[in-house]
Each structure stands twice: as C-alpha cells, then as structure tokens.
Amino acid sequence: MNKFISLTKIQVFDFFSKYTQHLNLNNRWLKKLAILIPVLLIIPAFNLALSIYKVFSSIGIPELTITYMYIGNVMMIFFACIPLIISNFFYSKDLMFIASLPLKEESIIFSKLASVYLYLLAIACLFFGTAVIAYGIIGGIQPLPLIIGIIALIMSPLIPMLLATLVIIPFMSIIAGGKRRNLMAIGGNILLLMLILLIQITLTRVEIDPEGFTNLMLQEDGLLKLIGRGFPPSIWLTKMIQGSFLYGGLFILLHIILLYALKLMSHFLYNRALMSFNQSDGGVISNNNIYYKSRSRGFQLIKRHILIIFSNPVFTLNTVLTMLVPILMFIIMSFTGQLNNEIFRSEAIAPYLIYLYAGIVTTPAIIGNLSATVITREGKTFWETRVLPITTAENIRYRVYSTLIISFIGSIILALAAAAYLPISLDMMGIGLLFCITATLLFSTIDIAINIERPILNWTSPTTAVKNNLNVMISLVVRLVIGGAFYILYGLMPNYSGHTILLIYSLISIVLFIAVYYVITRWYIDKFDSIIY
Amino acid sequence: MLVLKNVTKAYDKSKRAVDNISLEIKKGEIIGFIGPNGAGKTTTIKMITGILSPTEGSIIINGVDISKAPVKAKKNFTYVPDHPAIFDAIKGIDYLNFIADMYEVSLKDRRKKIERFTKAFQIYDALPKTINSYSHGMRQKLLLSGALLPNPNLFILDEPLVGLDPHSAKILKDLMREHCENGGTIFFSSHVLEVVENLCHRVAIINKGKLVACDKLETIKKNKNITLEEVFLEMTKNE
Ligand SMILES: Nc1ncnc2c1ncn2[C@@H]1O[C@H](COP(=O)(O)OP(=O)(O)O)[C@@H](O)[C@H]1O
Ligand SMILES: [Mg+2]
Numbered sequence: 001m002n003k004f005i006s007l008t009k010i011q012v013f014d015f016f017s018k019y020t021q022h023l024n025l026n027n028r029w030l031k032k033l034a035i036l037i038p039v040l041l042i043i044p045a046f047n048l049a050l051s052i053y054k055v056f057s058s059i060g061i062p063e064l065t066i067t068y069m070y071i072g073n074v075m076m077i078f079f080a081c082i083p084l085i086i087s088n089f090f091y092s093k094d095l096m097f098i099a100s101l102p103l104k105e106e107s108i109i110f111s112k113l114a115s116v117y118l119y120l121l122a123i124a125c126l127f128f129g130t131a132v133i134a135y136g137i138i139g140g141i142q143p144l145p146l147i148i149g150i151i152a153l154i155m156s157p158l159i160p161m162l163l164a165t166l167v168i169i170p171f172m173s174i175i176a177g178g179k180r181r182n183l184m185a186i187g188g189n190i191l192l193l194m195l196i197l198l199i200q201i202t203l204t205r206v207e208i209d210p211e212g213f214t215n216l217m218l219q220e221d222g223l224l225k226l227i228g229r230g231f232p233p234s235i236w237l238t239k240m241i242q243g244s245f246l247y248g249g250l251f252i253l254l255h256i257i258l259l260y261a262l263k264l265m266s267h268f269l270y271n272r273a274l275m276s277f278n279q280s281d282g283g284v285i286s287n288n289n290i291y292y293k294s295r296s297r298g299f300q301l302i303k304r305h306i307l308i309i310f311s312n313p314v315f316t317l318n319t320v321l322t323m324l325v326p327i328l329m330f331i332i333m334s335f336t337g338q339l340n341n342e343i344f345r346s347e348a349i350a351p352y353l354i355y356l357y358a359g360i361v362t363t364p365a366i367i368g369n370l371s372a373t374v375i376t377r378e379g380k381t382f383w384e385t386r387v388l389p390i391t392t393a394e395n396i397r398y399r400v401y402s403t404l405i406i407s408f409i410g411s412i413i414l415a416l417a418a419a420a421y422l423p424i425s426l427d428m429m430g431i432g433l434l435f436c437i438t439a440t441l442l443f444s445t446i447d448i449a450i451n452i453e454r455p456i457l458n459w460t461s462p463t464t465a466v467k468n469n470l471n472v473m474i475s476l477v478v479r480l481v482i483g484g485a486f487y488i489l490y491g492l493m494p495n496y497s498g499h500t501i502l503l504i505y506s507l508i509s510i511v512l513f514i515a516v517y518y519v520i521t522r523w524y525i526d527k528f529d530s531i532i533y
Numbered sequence: 534m535l536v537l538k539n540v541t542k543a544y545d546k547s548k549r550a551v552d553n554i555s556l557e558i559k560k561g562e563i564i565g566f567i568g569p570n571g572a573g574k575t576t577t578i579k580m581i582t583g584i585l586s587p588t589e590g591s592i593i594i595n596g597v598d599i600s601k602a603p604v605k606a607k608k609n610f611t612y613v614p615d616h617p618a619i620f621d622a623i624k625g626i627d628y629l630n631f632i633a634d635m636y637e638v639s640l641k642d643r644r645k646k647i648e649r650f651t652k653a654f655q656i657y658d659a660l661p662k663t664i665n666s667y668s669h670g671m672r673q674k675l676l677l678s679g680a681l682l683p684n685p686n687l688f689i690l691d692e693p694l695v696g697l698d699p700h701s702a703k704i705l706k707d708l709m710r711e712h713c714e715n716g717g718t719i720f721f722s723s724h725v726l727e728v729v730e731n732l733c734h735r736v737a738i739i740n741k742g743k744l745v746a747c748d749k750l751e752t753i754k755k756n757k758n759i760t761l762e763e764v765f766l767e768m769t770k771n772e
Contacts, residue, residue, distance in 0.1 A: 300635065383614065387607065389604050
C-alpha cells in the first residue's frame with residue numbers, strides 16, 4: 001500500500017506541478033490570478049445551479065437540481081476524461097520507468113487513474129459541487145443532505161472515469177500494433193464521444209406513449225424517473241440524498257462493482273493494452289522513398305509546428321475537439337430539441353444573429369488558444385530551432401503562422417457550416433469573418449507572449465502541455481477580460497446596428513493587435529532568447 | 534575561428550556554472566574539452582551555440598559576436614547535443630532535408646553528402662522510417678549526419694562518442710579528422726580520454742566552472758612520461 005501511495009504521489013505531483021510552476025517567481029500578480037480563475041469560473045456555474053434550483057423548487061421538487069446537474073456532470077466528465085486517460089496511459093513518458101519498478105499491475109493502473117480522478121474532481125466541484133451547495137444551503141442549511149451530497153460529489157467522477165477506462169484501454173490494445181495507430185486513436189476516440197452523445201440523446205428522446213407517460217407522472221417520483229431514466233444512477237443518487245438507505249446502498253454498490261471490475265481486469269489491461277501499446281512500433285511510417293527536395297525555411301518551420309500537433313493524438317484531439325465545440329453543442333442541442341431551425345428565423349433573434357455568427361466563426365481563436373502552447377508543445381526538442389541560422393523574430397513568427405493556419409481552417413469550416421444552417425446574408429458573413437480575422441490575430445499574438453513568458457518545456461504527459469497548465473487558464477482569462485470589455489462597451493454605445501458594432505470591435509482588435517505586436521517585437525525577442533530549456 | 538572572452542554563466546545568483554572562461558581556437562584545429570561531470574562543459578557549449586546567453590563575457594565565431602549578429606554567427610557552425618532529443622514523428626530523410634534547407638545546401642550537394650554520411654553510419658536504409666523507430670545510437674548518427682551536411686566552418690559536439698558502437702565511433706573520428714584536414718574546426722567535449730589524446734591538437738580542461746588548462750598535450754604533461762588520465766585526475770581532484 002505504501003508503494004502505491006508514493007507512486008500515486010509522484011504521478012499527481014508531476015501532473016499538477018506545471019500548473020503552479022513558476023508561480024512564486026517574483027510575480028504576485030500571477031499568484032492572484034491563479035486564485036481568481038476558479039472564482040471566475042464558479043460564478044456562472046453557480047448561477048446555472050441557482051436558476052435550475054429555482055425552476056425545480058417552484059414545482060416543489062428541488063432535489064431534481066441534483067439529478068439534473070449530476071447527469072450533466074457525468075456527460076462532461078466523459079468528454080474530459082477520454083483524452084486525459086489516453087494521454088496519461090498511452091502517451092505518457094514515464095510508463096517504461098514505472099514498469100521497471102517492483103509493483104503490482106493494479107497499483108500502476110490505479111495510481112495512473114488517481115491523477116486523472118483529481119483533475120476530474122476539480123471539474124465536478126465546479127458544476128455538480130455548486131448544485132450540491134445550492135441544494136444544501138438555500139432554504140435553510142440541511143446538514144445531512146449536504147454531507148451525503150459532498151460524499152456523492154467525491155464519488156461523481158468515478159462512474160464515467162471507470163467506464164471510459166474499461167472501454168478505452170481494450171480499444172487501444174486492438175490498434176496497438178497497427179500502422180496508423182495514432183490516426184486510429186484520434187478517430188476512435190472521437191467516435192466514442194459521439195457514441196456516448198448519441199446514447200444519451202436517444203435515451204432522453206425515447207417517446208413514451210401517452211398512457212405510459214400519464215402513468216409515470218401519476219407515480220410518486222414520476223418526474224424524477226423521467227429525467228433520470230437516461231442514467232439510472234442519478235435516480236439512486238437523488239434518493240440517497242433524500243435519505244434512502246436502499247438507494248444509497250445501490251449507488252455505492254455500483255461504484256464498488258466498477259472498481260472491482262477494473263481490479264479484475266487490471267492484469268489484462270496492463271499486459272495486453274498498456275505494455276503492448278508501448279512496446280510495439282506502431283506509428284512507424286515507411287515507404288522506402290528517399291527523396292531530395294528543397295523548400296523555403298518558412299515552409300519547413302511551419303510544417304514542423306503543424307506536424308508537432310498532428311503527430312501527437314493528445315494534441316490533435318485537444319485541437320480538434322476545442323475547435324469543433326460549436327458543432328458538438330449544436331448537434332446536442334438540436335437533438336435534445338432545444339434548438340431548431342425556426343428559432344433562428346424568429347424576429348426576436350434576428351438582430352443578434354450576426355453576433356452569434358461572428359462568435360461561432362471565432363471559436364477556434366477563442367477556445368483553441370493554440371499559440372499559448374506553441375513553445376510548450378515542443379518540449380525537449382525546443383533546442384532544435386534555437387541553433388538554426390534564423391532570427392528569433394522569424395522563429396516566433398513562424399510559430400504564430402502555424403497556429404493561425406490551423407485556427408483559420410477551423411474558422412472556415414465553422415463559417416461554412418453556420419452559413420448553411422443560419423439565415424445569414426453575404427454582408428453579415430463578410431463582417432463576421434472580418435471580426436474573426438482581427439480577433440484571431442489579436443489573441444494569438446497575446447498567447448505567444450504568454451508562452452514566451454512561461455515556456456514550461458519539461459512535461460511528461462502531453463495533457464499537461466496543452467490543457468493542464470496555467471498558461472491555458474491565463475489565455476482564457478484574457479479572453480474573458482476582452483469579452484467583458486466588449487460587453488460593457490456594447491451597453492455604452494448608442495443604438496447602432498450589429499454591423500456597425502462588429503466593425504467597431506474589429507477596429508479595436510486591430511489597434512490592440514498592432515500594439516501587442518509592437519510590444520512583442522520590442523521586448524519578447526530577448527525573453528525568447530533567454531528561455532532555458 | 535572561435536573566441537571566448539571572460540565567459541561566465543550563473544543559472545542562479547549563488548553559483549557560477551561557468552566561471553570566467555577565455556579561450557581561442559584557430560581555424561583547422563581540433564580541440565577536446567574535458568572535465569568531470571557537472572564541470573560546466575555542456576553549459577559552455579550551449580552558450581557558444583546561442584542556446585543560452587552568457588551572464589557575462591562575449592563569444593565570437595569567425596569574427597562575429599553571436600549575441601550581436603546571431604544569424605550570421607550561426608551560419609558558421611552546426612551542433613550535436615549530448616542527448617538526441619529531436620522531433621521524432623518525421624522520417625529520417627525529412628529531418629535531413631529540413632536541416633539542408635535551413636543551411637541552404639544545394640540539391641546536388643545534399644544528395645551526395647546525405648548518401649555518403651548515412652551510408653558510412655549505416656543508417657541509409659532507415660531514412661524512410663520515422664525517427665521514433667530509431668535506437669538511441671541511430672538518432673545520434675542521424676544528428677551527426679545532419680550536422681556534417683552543411684560542411685560547417687565550426688563543428689561543435691557535446692559528448693559525441695557516448696552511445697556509439699566502436700565501429701561508428703571509428704567512422705566519426707575519421708570524419709572529424711577529414712573535416713579538419715579540409716580546413717574545418719572542431720570543438721568537442723568528451724569523457725573518453727584516449728580519444729581526446731589521439732585526436733586533438735589541443736586540450737582544454739575545465740573543473741568546477743573554471744578553465745584549469747588549455748594547451749598542447751605535451752605541454753600539459755610537462756613532457757613527463759604520464760598519461761592524460763593522470764594529468765586529468767591531478768588537475769580536477771577534489772581538495
Ligand atoms: N538548466 C540548469 N539550471 C540550473 N543549473 C544548471 C542547469 N544546467 C546545468 N546546471 C548546473 O551547472 C553545472 C554545470 O553543468 P553542465 O554544464 O551540464 O556540466 P557537464 O556538461 O560538464 O557535465 C552543474 O552544477 C549543473 O548542476
Ligand atoms: Mg554535459
């Protein structure tokens with residue numbers, strides 16, 4: 001057991017150290033920011049929990065807040081944990097070292113899952129946690145539900161995490177020896193996410209015949225069963241919080257069964273999946289073709305940075321998934337019936353359509369933040385471009401170009417998809433794209449400054465490089481601040497049309513971009529040169 | 534060809550990893566840079582190559598100060614680090630074409646040289662494979678081939694013989710000699726004293742960041758009948 005604990009400790013430290021690394025290096029602003037970020041994220045989550053609570057308590061069943069938020073939480077954790085498990089198990093650089101230690105197979109599997117679990121728990125606290133607090137505190141503090149709720153919160157990441165592990169690891173063992181296994185890993189996992197979505201959606205959309213529906217609603221817990229039938233454990237959980245030992249037992253039993261299943265399978269998972277994946281030479285591409293071809297330096301450097309993303313499944317999944325968030329959300333919402341074509345054609349929406357369009361098209365720049373990790377992604381190979389006869393300015397510039405190219409490709413896909421679906425005119429499209437271009441330029445220049453400021457080159461798990469570090473958080477805060485400023489500006493401006501306002505925003509973005517660009521070429525060249533790897 | 538003037542590096546304020554080193558290396562020379570683990574060899578080499586900037590002092594390569602005109606200075610040398618950590622999702626041949634483009638090697642020249650070096654190191658047949666399938670030694674030989682490709686004025690190597698089999702080590706030594714005979718200059722660090730002994734024109738010994746000797750071998754030995762090993766142990770012993 002002691003071995004297990006120290007192994008887990010090392011892994012968790014490695015996983016989280018990059019988040020706090022450099023924090024106490026003469027920068028108290030960053031320290032404050034690190035505390036501020038979770039607070040900034042809790043506010044909207046708490047608002048959501050509150051409004052759901054209001055709806056359900058108005059019909060006298062406030063505990064449905066728990067049911068509802070729990071289901072949402074499970075979905076979100078599925079999304080978050082799939083890339084994370086792959087990164088931590090299959091593309092982490094420490095496995096070969098750990099495999100040489102005298103440890104039980106199940107210890108290795110569970111210790112790897114421990115850091116995944118902690119990360120997921122943080123997400124769960126944000127969403128499910130706020131719901132538990134809202135339920136346990138509003139309308140008088142109720143100690144028992146609050147305590148049971150917190151226990152449920154601690155358990156909440158387990159079901160999706162264990163289920164995902166039980167599915168992913170055997171899948172990865174099947175593709176382990178394949179030639180194009182990285183491609184398979186990316187494709188397979190996007191498919192898996194789609195599948196989870198689809199199951200969830202079809203379950204919630206099952207049409208119940210009117211008689212059955214009335215019967216259901218006449219029962220004591222009709223509404224609970226209706227909402228929870230997509231995911232029965234959510235019903236058990238709700239009843240557990242209401243004080244039912246029977247359902248509480250069921251809920252806990254399910255967790256024990258899943259944990260035990262993983263323990264039973266750990267031998268298979270370890271030998272067939274983990275070790276075979278890390279030992280086979282899958283991913284080696286060879287075509288016996290030795291060529292000699294001359295290309296410009298810019299082409300070569302941009303190609304390098306783009307390949308760094310697409311040769312690593314974790315980077316690719318992260319990039320593709322964040323850029324396609326609007327499409328995923330759109331698919332989910334239209335399936336669940338929250339969205340349909342009519343809504344967008346209504347009079348009430350019309351004036352805001354242009355903002356919606358501009359927002360969708362700009363998503364890759366807003367949540368993609370590729371530039372904020374363009375140096376970090378290189379990891380230990382960062383020295384390579386440093387010794388080449390190119391100027392530092394070029395070195396920085398081609399990095400930004402590579403992220404701009406990916407970001408704009410994402411934007412173009414979204415622009416076309418959204419234009420096909422939304423009633424958009426050509427001039428709206430033009431202005432939306434103009435805004436997208438200016439905002440993308442601005443954000444990627446700010447992001448590269450963040451990355452130069454905090455390069456973080458010695459990561460072992462690729463998730464740490466692109467997700468689990470403060471740089472990504474800082475770049476999101478920058479967007480929140482600029483977005484907030486635009487929102488305030490919107491309130492201050494007279495009744496201009498959407499076209500005019502977006503033009504003004506684009507103009508502001510361009511001016512800011514020029515200012516930031518000037519700062520970078522002035523001060524950040526030296527900073528880049530003094531990065532110690 | 535390479536001049537170090539009072540070069541100092543302090544990673545943190547308390548300790549100097551490299552302490553006030555001055556050196557001058559002439560065209561056509563092979564210089565061996567030796568010293569115990571942690572003496573500051575890698576740090577010195579990183580400063581010469583522009584990966585690190587010195588805390589104090591200046592580095593001049595072929596008459597160009599690397600901190601003032603980095604690109605011009607960098608055109609004069611290539612570098613092989615002590616660890617072959619390179620971006621490995623590309624094929625060996627992609628890597629060599631990449632390097633050739635960076636140093637503007639003509640198509641005719643690159644074909645000739647790539648074939649020559651990779652065949653000598655016996656990695657030619659592996660070139661169409663992605664680098665992640667290469668062994669440690671193969672990666673190192675790929676890096677060496679890449680670094681020889683632009684025919685640099687100055688060839689800088691950090692522990693080049695660690696990890697090479699005797700056959701490859703022999704080839705590398707021959708290539709180093711040949712490079713020198715054609716007017717090239719070589720600066721390399723090493724632990725393997727025999728290699729330094731029979732390859733180098735001059736030897737620089739560094740200990741705890743300080744240069745303790747830099748001269749012809751015979752002069753360092755003071756014409757006494759002792760080996761370089763004995764000199765090395767004497768000069769770098771812990772007081
Ligand atoms: N990135 C770094 N940060 C702080 N100290 C370092 C770093 N790299 C090396 N050092 C220190 O500098 C000294 C010299 O190291 P190095 O140049 O690698 O020695 P050598 O190559 O001769 O073995 C050592 O004491 C080492 O601990
Ligand atoms: Mg060294």
